[in-house]
Amino acid sequence: MKNRLKMLRAERNWTQDDLGKRVGVSRQAINALETEKHDPSLDLAYRISVEFGLPVEGIFENPHESPGRASER
């Protein structure tokens, strides 16, 4: 799942390990999210969302939303 995790993390000068500790997962899990090897559970997505102070869809791209539908809103 495409996401802005790496960029958001870099803006805050957090390492993968830092973010992992904040949301309660391993550094490997954060790396897997950033490299799109793992799609987060809803629970983890919400925990990350709280940590960055952004809505989930501000971090993770909704793969089921077509550009046309997004512009309708």
Next chain:
Amino acid sequence: MPPVSHSSTTAARNYRIRTALFLSGYVAVNLAAIFGAFDDMKSPGTWVFSLVVAAPVVGQIWALLAWMRDSDEFVRALAAKRFIAAAGLAMAIASAWGFMELYARAPHISAAMIYPLFWVAFGCVSAFIHTTR
């Protein structure tokens, strides 16, 4: 080392300790058997002894599953995917060999070898399975 590289957590440390304990027991019982400690044993003692030898294997499987339970969602999902693929591969190889024993007179291999075979299969599939998707 745990089956997914993730060595710094409590779950990983528990896994290493439990595996070392169970495998030590396994080696100790088998060494004792090799050096004849149980040569005079008769049934039903031999049946009980066989289960005692198998117990550390059951324990190690429990250690693996407990490690998966206590890991984060990525490690758990990746390990589960590898576990399922490895179990399938090991069952397929064991079944094929069993039929070769029946119909092609292949040499007999103990069914107890399924466990080391599973770990060989786990190593092989881990080289290809890197995502949880």
